[in-house]
Amino acid sequence: MDAWTDEPATRSDVKLEATAEQPSDRPGERTVFRTCPLCEAGCGLEITVRDAPSKPGTVVRIRGDRADVFSHGYICPKGSTLKQLHDDPDRLRSPMLKRDGVHVAVSWDEAWEAVHAGLNGVIDRHGRSSLASYLGNPGAHSMSALLYNRPLLQALGSHNRFSASTVDQMPKQIACGYLFGTGVSVAVPDLDRTDYLLMLGANPYASNGSMCHSPRFSGQARSNARTRRKARRRRSSAFAYRRVCR
Numbered sequence: 001m002d003a004w005t006d007e008p009a010t011r012s013d014v015k016l017e018a019t020a021e022q023p024s025d026r027p028g029e030r031t032v033f034r035t036c037p038l039c040e041a042g043c044g045l046e047i048t049v050r051d052a053p054s055k056p057g058t059v060v061r062i063r064g065d066r067a068d069v070f071s072h073g074y075i076c077p078k079g080s081t082l083k084q085l086h087d088d089p090d091r092l093r094s095p096m097l098k099r100d101g102v103h104v105a106v107s108w109d110e111a112w113e114a115v116h117a118g119l120n121g122v123i124d125r126h127g128r129s130s131l132a133s134y135l136g137n138p139g140a141h142s143m144s145a146l147l148y149n150r151p152l153l154q155a156l157g158s159h160n161r162f163s164a165s166t167v168d169q170m171p172k173q174i175a176c177g178y179l180f181g182t183g184v185s186v187a188v189p190d191l192d193r194t195d196y197l198l199m200l201g202a203n204p205y206a207s208n209g210s211m212c213h214s215p216r217f218s219g220q221a222r223s224n225a226r227t228r229r230k231a232r233r234r235r236s237s238a239f240a241y242r243r244v245c246r
Contacts, residue, residue: 028052033065036079037141040211043075044068045082059083119156132160139163169211188212 029050036043044065050058062083066073085091095111096103106114122130133153139145153161165173173183180187189212191197 029060035141036075036082037138038078038082039137040140041071041076043071043079044073045075045079059086128157129160131156131158132162133158135161135163137164172211186211191217 029048032047032049034045034047036045044067046063046065047059048061050060052058059082062075062080064071064073064075064079094105095108097106097111097114098104119131133156135145135149139149173186176186177183189197191212
């Protein structure tokens with residue numbers, strides 16, 4: 001996340017060049033624009049940064065980028081608290097190894113040596129099928145992870161692979177794989193042109209329309225769809241939302 005604050009704000013959209021640098025009423029502050037890394041919605045962030053002599057690049061405030069052509073200033077509760085995650089004293093800033101029951105900071109060379117010894121030890125004793133991997137959401141927003149995760153998994157030689165996708169969306173990806181030839185080609189609903197929206201066992205208030213790649217899912221569906229129907233067995237916030245939309 002340090003990459004958020006290491007350069008001036010820039011925009012690729014010509015229409016937004018005038019707002020690329022926003023003046024601040026407070027000296028020593030600047031505004032940078034980034035994309036939220038937490039989920040596939042990719043909401044635009046407007047981050048106020050203070051360059052104090054003692055601590056340059058301090059995040060002061062995070063809010064939705066109102067000029068973002070996709071999210072239009074929307075930001076979810078997770079995105080608005082990225083400052084707390086950025087400044088968390090428990091945030092890992094270096095590799096850690098457990099020695100004598102205590103985690104201690106080590107160099108990357110020491111960390112990779114420990115990984116090498118640990119993996120080879122398990123493989124020698126139990127075979128490659130004893131290994132398992134888990135990939136989280138941030139890997140989808142990291143170029144290095146996108147490039148190197150696959151070679152790493154192939155080198156491990158284990159079919160025990162798990163990820164955020166296997167937890168909450170694998171059935172959809174399997175269905176899309178049969179339909180389109182690959183599980184990566186996931187159909188995205190066109191909420192802007194939707195006349196009838198049927199949700200089965202879904203709660204957009206909880207998931208924020210995950211896998212729809214749509215910031216402001218609830219508001220967008222509510223304003224655009226003429227008819228909405230939900231099929232659920234229990235009451236929830238989404239049930240109340242359905243009653244309001246009817």
